[in-house]
Amino acid sequence: MDFAYDARTEELRARLLAFMDEHVLPAEHVAEEQRAALASPWDTPAVVGELKAEARRQGLWNLFLPDAEYGAGLTNLQYAPLAEITGRSPHLAPTALNCAAPDTGNMEVLTQFGTDEQKKQWLEPLLAGEIRSAFAMTEPEVASSDATNITTHIRREGDEYVISGRKWYISGAMNPDCKVFIVMGKTDPDGADIRRQQSMVLVPRDTPGVEVRRAMRVYGYEDHSHGGHAEVVFDEARVPVTNLVGEEGGGFAIAQARLGPGRIHHCMRLIGMAERAIELMCRRAVERTAFGKPLAQQGVVQEWIADARVAVEQVRLLVLKTAWLMDTVGNKGAHTEIQAIKIATPRAVVDILDQAVQLHGAGGVSQDFPLAELWAAARTLRLADGPDEVHQRSLARRELKRYM
CATH class of the missing domain: 2.40.110.10 (Butyryl-CoA Dehydrogenase, subunit A, domain 2)
Structure with a gap:
């Protein structure tokens, strides 16, 4: 396995990082202000449409779809670091790029199992971001x-x-x-x-x-x-x-096919959430003083930051290995690793976010920082797409089978 990203991935990463810094992150507060003025809180703020138009203009659109006929034609390994970047603003960036769940999974289902008529009626407007x-x-x-x-x-x-x-x-x-x-x-x-x-x-x-x-x-x-x-x-x-x-009786199999890519997308976005938490922790630590010295000089804070960095590097490597296996031996061949990342990544990121909240004190649970909402999203992913215990049960049975 080559740990370096290929040239196309690096080029897309550079463009996406610039898009995040120049458009998405500044739009977070704008979206909240616009939403407060909408007739219904479920309506879409105007800035989201502006972001989608800019993403399409820059060619940062439908990056998740490996089928080149419909999407960017990226492998799982190529898309993984891009999904991580969008995780820095999980409530805005995936939507801006038309890479948000559950639409992504539904588009994958229609791409693989939809009839021509179903693709025309539903897949095409989904791909265009119209519905x-x-x-x-x-x-x-x-x-x-x-x-x-x-x-x-x-x-x-x-x-x-x-x-x-x-x-x-x-x-x-x-x-x-x-x-x-x-x-x-x-x-x-x-x-x-x-x-x-x-x-x-x-x-x-x-x-x-x-x-x-x-x-x-x-x-x-x-x-x-x-x-x-x-x-x-x-x-x-x-x-x-x-x-x-698909066919009658094929629903369970389609659901399993849908969940494999979805789990790796969730895990990479989680890593992006953790990276943002670490950034916020570090900024807070150098800016705040308690008991006569900056928080950055407090031993427990240094331990939190060091442990967070180690945890992120560990789960990122496991997720990238899983992406590589999905590309080389298929989702079935990567079943153990898909379950492993679904267990390990949300746990690690919840812990990091919890420490980031702690470091921010009252601010950490407030609406002035994204940490509380990120924590809620990360904690939910210990349930979504199968709870930890289901993946642990299946993974353990596969391990034990070799000795029985």
Whole structure:
């Protein structure tokens, strides 16, 4: 494995770093001020549209898609350091580059499994950044860490599918630009193979029977910048059978294909969040004085900063190795490493952010610094895309299998 980034990655990194410094970071406060003046907090501030237009103009658009027909054609290893950079402003930068979840995963699904008609109707406007989307899998009544538990029912009646069920924490669904859901439910709830009971269907937001009921909070935050995390009820919602994604019974496999790249994207953005936390820690440490000397001269603060640097370097190398394996042996071959980064990275970044909050005192939990909101986002990623314990269980069983 070559630890150096290739020429194209270095060139894109330089352009993206400049874009962040010149456009994204200065826009953070502008976006908040504009949002406060909007008729609805879920509407998109004007500055976001300006950032998207500038990103397209600079060729920093759809960088996440490895399919050159639709995206930048980058490998996982090439995209990983770019995703890290966007993690420095996770509530603004990914959206500006059209690289924000859940749209990224949905575009990947449509690229791989969508029909020509589905691509024209939904993928093309998503690629253009004209609409947003949501992925509806998690449910409140069951342990959704085991996706075979989902209870949303999708039954066929003639040329239509009828969807009934209740979902929650459906990211992006509060955004009025969210026009379509990819819904996972059971088309064969009594099937012998529990991993072939599920299917995915495309459900337009304006379909009768679809109710976006409320925004779910995350540690008190409604996460307006990401379009919220909604509770959504499907009450006998009807869509044409042509809205099936892939094949009946293929929903579980599609979900697994969707989550592999998503996990590495999350982990690289997390590292960017940690880098911003370290920067804020260092600035705070040299600017503040306590008990007669700068915080930077306090031994415990030096330990926090040193440990944070070590932790970031460790998880970055593990994530880059995982990206390299995904490119060379495929997602299945990199399964152990994908689970390892999903366990290790959020834990490490939560710890770093917690120490950064501590160093900032009351300011650390305030709205004057991004640390509290970053902590909430990082802590949530110990649950999203599978909780730590599910990945630990699977990884341990794979390790033990070699000795049994």
